[in-house]
Amino acid sequence: MKDSCSSISKRLEKYFDNEATDExxxxxxxxxxxxxxxxxxxxxxxxxxxxxxxPVEEAVQKEDFSWVWQKIQREIRxxxxxxxxxxxxxxxxxxxxxxxxxxxxxxxxxxxxxxxTAQLLLKKTPSYPDPTVVVYTESQTHNxxxxxxxxxxxxxxxxxxxPEKELPAS
Amino acid sequence: xxxxxxxxxxxxxKGDQEALKEIFDQYHKRVYRIAYGMVRQREEALDIVQExxxxxxxxxxxxxxxxxxxxYLYRMTVNTAIDHTRRREKIPPLSLDEGKGIQxxxxxxSRPDRILLHKELKEKVxxxxxxxxxxxxxxxxxxxxxxxxxxxxxxxxxxxxxTVMSRLHYGRKRIQEWLKDYVELSDLRAGHMGSAPxxxxxxx
Numbered sequence: 001m002k003d004s005c006s007s008i009s010k011r012l013e014k015y016f017d018n019e020a021t022d023e024x025x026x027x028x029x030x031x032x033x034x035x036x037x038x039x040x041x042x043x044x045x046x047x048x049x050x051x052x053x054x055p056v057e058e059a060v061q062k063e064d065f066s067w068v069w070q071k072i073q074r075e076i077r078x079x080x081x082x083x084x085x086x087x088x089x090x091x092x093x094x095x096x097x098x099x100x101x102x103x104x105x106x107x108x109x110x111x112x113x114x115x116x117t118a119q120l121l122l123k124k125t126p127s128y129p130d131p132t133v134v135v136y137t138e139s140q141t142h143n144x145x146x147x148x149x150x151x152x153x154x155x156x157x158x159x160x161x162x163p164e165k166e167l168p169a170s
Numbered sequence: 171x172x173x174x175x176x177x178x179x180x181x182x183x184k185g186d187q188e189a190l191k192e193i194f195d196q197y198h199k200r201v202y203r204i205a206y207g208m209v210r211q212r213e214e215a216l217d218i219v220q221e222x223x224x225x226x227x228x229x230x231x232x233x234x235x236x237x238x239x240x241x242y243l244y245r246m247t248v249n250t251a252i253d254h255t256r257r258r259e260k261i262p263p264l265s266l267d268e269g270k271g272i273q274x275x276x277x278x279x280s281r282p283d284r285i286l287l288h289k290e291l292k293e294k295v296x297x298x299x300x301x302x303x304x305x306x307x308x309x310x311x312x313x314x315x316x317x318x319x320x321x322x323x324x325x326x327x328x329x330x331x332x333t334v335m336s337r338l339h340y341g342r343k344r345i346q347e348w349l350k351d352y353v354e355l356s357d358l359r360a361g362h363m364g365s366a367p368x369x370x371x372x373x374x
Contacts (some may be wrong), residue, residue, distance in 0.1 A: 013339060017313060019320050048345055049314040051295040056206050056315050059215070065198050068216055069191065072223050076187060090231070 004031060005038055012038060016045050179239060182230050190227050197240065198223070200316060201247050207311030208251040208304075210296060218254055222247050237325055244312070244326035252304050291349075298348040306341035313338055 008031050014020040015028040032039055134154070135146040143159040181189035198219055205218035225246055233242055299307055305327070312318045312326060323334045 010335075010339070013335070013342070017320070017338070044346055045342060048295060048342065048349075051292055052207065052299065052310065052314045055210075055292065055296075056203050059206050059212060060199050060202055063202065063212075063216075065202070065219075068198070068219055069194055072194065072220055072227075073187065073191075075220070075224050076190075076227055 005035060008035075008038060009041075012042060013045070016042055175239060176235070179230065179233065179235075182227065183233070187227075190223065193226070194223055197243055200240070201243065203315050204244065204247045204308075204311055205251050205254075207315045208307060209254060210299070214254060214258075218247070218250050222250050225250065238322075241322055241325040244316075244318070244322070245328065248308055248312075248326050252308065255304055294349055295345065298345040301348065302341055302344060306337045306344070309334060309337035310341045310345075 008028060011020060011024045011028050015025060020028065032042065133145060133147040135144065137144045141160065145157045145159075146154060147157075148154055178189050178192055182193060201219050201222050202215055205222075206212070206215040209215050209218065222243070226243065229246075233239070299310070302310070308327060309323060312323045318326065320331045320334050324331045327334065327337075
């Protein structure tokens with residue numbers, strides 16, 4: 001075997017597999033003309049391939065695949081009925097749903113709904129202490145209301161009532 | 171992917187069994203070739219075909235069309251066949267009907283000694299294939315039997331083109347080494363066996 005054979009060997013496999021570039025084909029072709037060992041290597045690759053392929057092709061030709069399909073069909077039908085969960089997942093995975101882009105407005109509507117609800121729920125309602133009226137007096141000129149609003153705080157409200165003025169007659 | 175094929179796949183994704191039947195009709199022989207090439211046993215190869223198409227029907231919804239459909243199917247076949255070979259400890263011997271061999275040339279057929287040699291060679295190649303690691307055997311099957319390109323093989327096997335080339339190289343090298351003691355490799359080629367000398371064993 002020549003020294004150049006080692007550099008050719010990888011290209012020889014590409015050549016054999018029909019994956020060589022035009023340049024490589026030309027290089028290997030020229031080399032093969034004058035190199036019996038590489039010719040022999042190429043022939044042995046062809047031989048191995050043929051001996052591998054022959055029995056496979058023969059087995060394919062002999063086989064009747066119609067019963068294989070029937071078995072497949074039977075197997076599929078047995079497990080055809082999906083569980084509810086599988087049905088739900090398949091519904092979610094339906095490509096048409098994504099293609100129609102119904103998810104964008106639906107998701108937006110859900111987000112808005114959640115935000116509004118959250119706002120309503122979390123909104124602090126002012127909590128007024130339950131006032132306890134301590135004193136309430138009324139007179140002609142004023143009213144006084146004293147009540148305790150918790151934590152020792154006392155609130156006093158004075159309401160002054162002026163004399164009612166009669167509206168001038170027009 | 172052609173429009174017809176895309177439509178077929180889309181129908182299959184919706185659970186249409188007729189669409190699956192059409193896919194089966196188009197691809198079952200290719201799937202069988204790969205399966206048989208890997209396991210070399212009829213019943214098991216047919217089991218693999220069945221398993222592949224059932225798996226395909228159940229998982230075709232995951233096929234988004236980013237790769238070619240047949241490489242997606244080949245990948246499924248490769249994985250299923252490798253699972254099968256891993257499951258069993260040893261490949262069973264050839265069944266009787268498998269010993270008939272490939273078509274021989276007239277020259278070989280007229281020579282009983284050559285027929286014997288051819289059968290022995292087939293047996294030796296088969297044994298050598300069985301000794302190969304799964305990935306190298308698969309590479310040889312996809313290339314030699316199914317005729318896939320390096321790119322298609324890389325997609326089907328989930329590896330780089332460099333890895334594909336390496337698996338092919340080492341697979342072939344091993345088989346050549348195992349057969350070297352048996353026969354002159356240059357005379358291996360079917361139909362060109364007129365001058366194939368059997369190497370005498372034990373120096374006789």
